Amino acid sequence: MLNEGEEGDKKKPVIVPASKASHENGSVGKDESAKLNGTGSGTASIPPDGGVRAWSIMVASFLVNGVLFGIINSYSQIYKELETRLVENKETEVASRASLVGSLTIGTTFFLSFFAGILTDKIGIQKTTFIGGAVAVSGLLLSSFVASKVELLCLTYGIMYGTGASLAYTPSLVILGHYFKRHLGFVNGVVTLGSSTFTIIMPYIIDLLLRETSLETTFKCLAIPTSIVMLSALMFKPIPGPAAEEQVEKLKKKKFGTMLKEAVNVSIWKRKKYLVWATVIPIALFGYFIPYVYIAQFVKDEFEGMDDKLPLTCIGISSGIGRLFFGWIADHPRVNRIFLQQFSFFSIGCLTITLAFAKSYHLLLAISLGIGLFDGCFISMIGPIAFDICGSKDASQAIGFLLGMSSIPLTCGPPIAGKIHDITGSYQLPFLLAGVPPILGSLMMTFIYRVSSEPAEEPTYANDEEVGEARQSLTDLKRVNVHSFKKEIGDFNSTTLTTSNETKNV
Numbered sequence: 001m002l003n004e005g006e007e008g009d010k011k012k013p014v015i016v017p018a019s020k021a022s023h024e025n026g027s028v029g030k031d032e033s034a035k036l037n038g039t040g041s042g043t044a045s046i047p048p049d050g051g052v053r054a055w056s057i058m059v060a061s062f063l064v065n066g067v068l069f070g071i072i073n074s075y076s077q078i079y080k081e082l083e084t085r086l087v088e089n090k091e092t093e094v095a096s097r098a099s100l101v102g103s104l105t106i107g108t109t110f111f112l113s114f115f116a117g118i119l120t121d122k123i124g125i126q127k128t129t130f131i132g133g134a135v136a137v138s139g140l141l142l143s144s145f146v147a148s149k150v151e152l153l154c155l156t157y158g159i160m161y162g163t164g165a166s167l168a169y170t171p172s173l174v175i176l177g178h179y180f181k182r183h184l185g186f187v188n189g190v191v192t193l194g195s196s197t198f199t200i201i202m203p204y205i206i207d208l209l210l211r212e213t214s215l216e217t218t219f220k221c222l223a224i225p226t227s228i229v230m231l232s233a234l235m236f237k238p239i240p241g242p243a244a245e246e247q248v249e250k251l252k253k254k255k256f257g258t259m260l261k262e263a264v265n266v267s268i269w270k271r272k273k274y275l276v277w278a279t280v281i282p283i284a285l286f287g288y289f290i291p292y293v294y295i296a297q298f299v300k301d302e303f304e305g306m307d308d309k310l311p312l313t314c315i316g317i318s319s320g321i322g323r324l325f326f327g328w329i330a331d332h333p334r335v336n337r338i339f340l341q342q343f344s345f346f347s348i349g350c351l352t353i354t355l356a357f358a359k360s361y362h363l364l365l366a367i368s369l370g371i372g373l374f375d376g377c378f379i380s381m382i383g384p385i386a387f388d389i390c391g392s393k394d395a396s397q398a399i400g401f402l403l404g405m406s407s408i409p410l411t412c413g414p415p416i417a418g419k420i421h422d423i424t425g426s427y428q429l430p431f432l433l434a435g436v437p438p439i440l441g442s443l444m445m446t447f448i449y450r451v452s453s454e455p456a457e458e459p460t461y462a463n464d465e466e467v468g469e470a471r472q473s474l475t476d477l478k479r480v481n482v483h484s485f486k487k488e489i490g491d492f493n494s495t496t497l498t499t500s501n502e503t504k505n506v
Contacts, residue, residue: 065169067194103293104411109403113407130234133229141219185327196323286412286413
């Protein structure tokens with residue numbers, strides 16, 4: 001075993017050279033390693049996969065995801081209040097206008113993810129997350145002054161809060177890849193469990209605030225938990241290392257316009273698997289947010305006297321279970337993460353269609369539990385699949401561009417469904433149509449298996465186990481023979497051990 005420099009509960013990263021790695025034998029050569037790390041030093045830091053700091057960052061990411069998406073996913077409660085006010089004011093196209101505010105929020109959150117990825121590279125994970133939290137809090141506070149005007153809410157709650165959520169959400173996923181490798185799937189499941197946990201309780205909190213106070217006061221109260229994002233940002237410090245520090249200095253010297261130009265032409269678009277994946281996911285998400293917006297009003301119209309918040313709570317509970325379970329399953333070396341996401345989309349589509357024909361409240365709850373379970377699978381696979389296809393070096397941009405492309409269908413879906421409701425007077429057809437895109441998307445994901453797979457750009461790690469895992473792709477059926485690979489890099493391990501001990505002595 002190589003010396004990882006453990007002290008207490010912390011695992012200190014070991015910096016190793018890649019000069020002895022043999023490119024011809026399947027390992028990474030010096031020049032290639034330098035390219036992967038963005039420097040000429042050819043060095044990289046090992047994700048510690050544990051320790052006090054690593055687990056603390058996981059908790060901080062959990063809170064960021066929980067607060068932001070707990071509020072976004074609970075928009076159905078705010079939607080009811082806005083719809084009531086519009087009806088009282090004898091406005092037209094009530095459903096589509098009221099839903100536009102919430103759809104703009106999640107749409108902006110995803111649309112600006114590519115910008116968040118660039119900003120993260122420019123000023124760092126910590127600063128980007130803090131700025132995002134500040135913008136989100138400001139958006140909620142401003143919303144409290146314009147709560148009766150839908151057009152202004154589209155700006156303050158829809159765009160401002162969505163912008164803040166985007167700037168905080170993307171780096172909260174990226175930071176996990178710096179501290180976890182072996183357990184990345186499980187950790188992503190735990191982190192995304194935050195939105196499920198807060199989705200369970202937030203509808204009741206918002207409903208209580210609306211009943212006891214007003215919409216204006218509700219927005220002010222929601223700004224308080226959102227400030228947690230800024231506190232959590234203080235934890236988001238990447239593992240220090242010579243290669244990382246040199247890369248940061250290079251990025252700081254670049255102008256933002258130059259970085260933006262480079263971002264538009266990044267290497268991830270040359271990866272055929274990513275190109276197909278990033279094209280199909282937005283198609284599948286066209287009807288994704290529709291149940292979150294309308295299910296409370298659907299219960300109020302179709303099942304009078306029943307709890308209109310419980311279906312959304314059921315989605316949150318089962319989504320949390322799904323994120324943990326499928327996140328744990330995804331860490332198994334024989335599990336294909338892309339297939340898990342593909343199956344989850346197909347299931348969500350079928351269940352959403354069934355939702356339109358639910359004649360029993362208890363059946364509605366059962367369907368909601370199913371939707372949440374597979375929603376958890378879909379969400380928890382985003383980060384790991386991005387790392388599998390593009391590697392940790394490009395994961396930030398990969399996630400950002402994917403979510404950015406997904407923003408258009410997420411923004412358009414609910415208003416279109418609201419328009420259909422305004423015409424038909426029923427939510428049956430909107431739910432029926434909302435189930436078609438996920439099914440279509442799951443079928444189109446089959447093309448991912450038909451394209452060639454380029455090796456993900458990964459840094460060189462310090463021990464046998466890390467190197468073996470870095471060479472494996474969980475999205476392919478073929479796996480690298482780790483034992484053979486270990487034998488081929490015996491000289492590399494000897495050099496690494498010597499360098500590690502010398503570094504420790506220094």
